[in-house]
Amino acid sequence: VRVDLLLAGYGHVGRRFVRLLGELNGELAILGIEPVVVGVVTARHGAIFDRAGLDANQIALRLAGSGINASTPPSTLEWVARLRSQGAEARLLVETTPLDVRSGEPAISHVRAAFEAGAHVISANKGPAAWAWNALQAEADRAGVSFLCEGAVMDGIPILSLVRETLPCAAVRGFRGVINSTTNYILTALERGEPFDDALARMQAAGVTEADVSHDLDGWDAAAKAAVLANALMSAGITPFDVAREGLGPEAAPRAAAALTAGHRLKLVARASRPSGPGGPVEAAVALEALPLDDPLAMLDGQANALELDTQPAGRIVITQRDGGLEKTAYALVADLVTVARRVAAGAGRTGR
């Protein structure tokens, strides 16, 4: 299956994704998948389109020479619409623009433009699924395409596909997890007595923080991820505004130290459940919690993430990403690309959420 890809956004995640496609070229070929990057569109660094295909070096050279700058920004929607004229068996938008946690835009509009062009969407951006999961899945159904966002939630952890593919007929009654790498890294550093700002600076240098780092520190990133998980796994129909939220600042240092002295570890935990039982509304929250050391979430160091699902009848399931980071997010996009290609090969645009 040849899959023509257009990348909306070419920052940390977009660049790592394109390099990973090159590194996994042989493995993808064995699966019969030929991804071809036909276009890249950014906000301030230009845009290019070439049906012959572009590798990372060509993109870097040609974006620099594309002559589009901040004074003449390309319309991302127009570039996405160009996917319509591609002749490949599958056309795909890779959404990696920054998160606007208060609206999910402009990514939601990019996703809709892709559907109109008959293209599938894979997104590392949480906005569309956090704000409009139900509507976008319905629109994808009508367009006969897939909308997948494994990379949006927990770096590379296959959490959405785990439930979708391996837990048929099971209900997710709730979840709790450590799902923001930056704050977990800072909390681990605070326990060692390291300064808050130094730990934060290391995460920024590694490209792990959100473009607007206050999203990580104020709990917005975790709230958006909790909304995605609740929407995708529990049909919650909520937005990040519905998630009660606590953040992390330097003032947490004595709390982290005191928790450790008392045989606990302070973690920023995202939770969701249906307190009034099956069919009731979902309540979700992000809050600092002191967890006993034998809690699987308390064992997470540095950038590690983990999620515990409370499922019926499969029981409680914990999945851990011990070393999250950019490469894992890029891998989640590759995994979604493979899912799309397999669905296309099987003759089904979308075969389940």
Ligand SMILES: NC(=O)c1ccc[n+]([C@@H]2O[C@H](COP(=O)([O-])OP(=O)(O)OC[C@H]3O[C@@H](n4cnc5c(N)ncnc54)[C@H](OP(=O)(O)O)[C@@H]3O)[C@@H](O)[C@H]2O)c1
């Ligand atoms: N970094 C991570 O570890 C990580 C992990 C999981 C998920 N994510 C999510 O992945 C997404 C990308 O993260 P990132 O770290 O790669 O961000 P980034 O480095 O800031 O890159 C964002 C890219 O999007 C472009 N862009 C901004 N607005 C645009 C628009 N309207 N149309 C087209 N392009 C636009 C930017 O263009 P310019 O270059 O011209 O500014 C830039 O190329 C975010 O939604 C983030 O929440 C990130």
